Amino acid sequence: MKSNKIPISTEGLLQWKSWGDRDPLGDVLQRALQRPRIFKNRDVMRSDYVPDRLPHRDEHIRRLGEILAPALSLSRPSNVFVYGKTGTGKTAVIRYVFKRFGEAAGKEDLPLAFAYVNCRISGTEYKVLSELCEAIGVRVPFTGLSKAEVYNRLRRGLGEKGLLLVACFDEVDALVKSYGDDLLYDLTRINEGMEGGGLSIVGTSNDLHFKDYLDPRVLSSLSEEELVFHPYTATELIDILGERATLAFREGAVPQNVINLCAALAAAEHGDARRAIDLLRVAAEVAERSGEAVVEERHVRVAQSIIERGRIFEALSTLPLHSKLLLTSLLLLAKNGVNDPISGVIYQTYREVCGLIGVEPLTDRRVSTLISELDMLGVVKSDIVNMGRRGRTRKIMLLTPPGEVEEVVENDEVLSSILNYTPSITKNKMKNP
Ligand SMILES: Nc1ncnc2c1ncn2[C@@H]1O[C@H](COP(=O)(O)OP(=O)(O)OP(=O)(O)O)[C@@H](O)[C@H]1O
Ligand SMILES: [Mg+2]
CATH class of the missing domain: 1.10.8.60 (Helicase, Ruva Protein; domain 3)
Incomplete structure (x- = not known):
């Protein structure tokens, strides 16, 4: 009978006969079989790892703890809004505090639940609501109910079970930017007329202008308390x-x-x-x-x-289509020997490229705005150049290495089909005047 066992002797694996010296897996296997020399526990470096200790965040942990403390005596804590730039420990601190509170509540068998929802990952209002329901043990199908029905089930669930739910809406700006703040408005009102049980919200955002998106009523109830996270030194x-x-x-x-x-x-x-x-x-x-x-x-x-x-x-990769088309035009021109083209040359190429994929080109003026946006993002640089009698125009330089733009184009389902196109201007040898 044939054995299914993989031979684990390093020698056998390294000298795989049919490849001789060219065995492409040889040293990969050898290294994989060696004892790890650098990592002891890889998981600790993963982005979702919640450390047991958070240096330099004692103040924030304590402050959030104080705000949420009433929950342990079953009175509804104030809602909290947590601001701070990306990577300043907002999520880590909240998850840590929730974990510790969850353990304390569990020990005392309190009717208290904690839910952590990442609004960017959850994506839709329905999903956010159904995750809250799940956290209090109310079953909701994946789809099929109206949002209002899921909201009602949540409210009923909290009331009937007399449960206090503390919910973190992490990156809540993602939800508001897609759907507006109606859901937040409803959720901040869910406690009205409810006896026993209720909901407290901890919202976070790393967009410091996020407040501008909120209706003042939502803003004031959501930020009964505020916590600001400063960048680390x-x-x-x-x-x-x-x-x-x-x-x-x-x-x-x-x-x-x-x-x-x-x-x-x-x-x-x-x-x-x-x-x-x-x-x-x-x-x-x-x-x-x-x-x-x-x-x-x-x-x-x-x-x-x-x-x-x-x-x-x-x-x-996340630029809007027409900005990507402009970048693709710049790339095609560069690949065909036209570097730093003037705006007229880009516009002509952009129109051709739009034609190839069957997209209506934007007007000259709109394209000009898109170029300015790319300039602001640091992807291109545009300079005014004097063309003598022919007036002034803009010259556009690609600041991003062409290889990196090409990688994005190659990975784009629509754009990859035109990667080998030769813009007509380069065929006519007109190039840049
Ligand atoms: N004080 C700290 N001690 C140890 N690790 C930390 C600390 N602060 C942040 N980290 C770690 O840094 C990474 C980023 O932190 P976190 O996810 O909490 O940032 P954030 O403020 O939520 O950022 P974003 O706004 O992008 O969501 C995580 O891996 C987290 O564990
Ligand atoms: Mg976060």
Whole structure:
């Protein structure tokens, strides 16, 4: 009988006969079979890991704890609004406080529930409401009910069970930007006329202008209390990374200078702990992939460029279609030898490209606005140039490396089909005057 067992002797795997020396998996397998030399616990560096200790957030933890404390004596806590830039620990602090409160409530067997909903991930009002229902044990089908019905079931559930629900609406701006603030309005009114049980809301946003989107009535009831999270300083980030590194890496694998560099780079942007942790994780992965046992500063530099590339890709991939078409036009021109074209040349190419994919082109003026927007985003740079008797025009330079724009175009279902198109202007050899 044939054995299904994979031979686990390294030698056997490395000298796979049919490939001879060219075995493409040889060293991959060898490294995978080796004992991990850098990571001790990879999960600790994952973005959804909730640490047991949050250095430099004692104040915030205590403050949120004080605001929510009445829940433990079953009176409804004030709603809280939590602001702060990305990576300042809002989610981590709330999840930590909810966890500790949940444990305390569980021990005392209190009719108290905690729900954590990420509004950006949940996506729809229906989903947000059904997650709240689920948190209090009220069953709701995936679809099929009206929003009003799910809301009523939630209200009835809270009333009948006499349950106090403390719900975090993380990244609540995502919900409001898509649907307006009606649901928040209704939820802040859900306690009216309810005896026993009720709902308290902890909302978060990293958009400091978010308040402008809210109806003043919603804003005032949602932010009965406010908590602001400031960016971390480099020294604070060093402590945060240090704690994380002790759990994640083998002793001696990540020296202090590497931690300091990650902290300094993240602090130079805006004190984003997520950025600092990502830098360290990617640097460790880079070192690991090249078979080294110690992470060095050069690995952090490589990590920085990998992360930067990822960010550019993400930013460009989420641009609106016509901005992407303009970038594609710039790319096609560059690939055919026309760098820094004037606006007339881009516009002509853009129209051709629109024709190829069957999209109605925007007007000259609208395109001009889109170019200014791309300029503001730092994707292109546009300069006024004097054309002598022919007046003035704009010259547009691609600031993003063409290879990175090409990667986005290649990965776009619609745009990838025109990647090999040659703009007519480059065929006529007119190019830039
Ligand atoms: N004080 C801290 N100690 C340890 N880890 C922290 C601390 N602050 C943040 N982190 C970690 O940094 C990462 C980002 O933090 P978090 O997700 O809480 O940021 P946020 O303020 O919610 O950002 P966003 O606005 O983008 O949602 C997480 O992995 C979190 O565990
Ligand atoms: Mg968050």
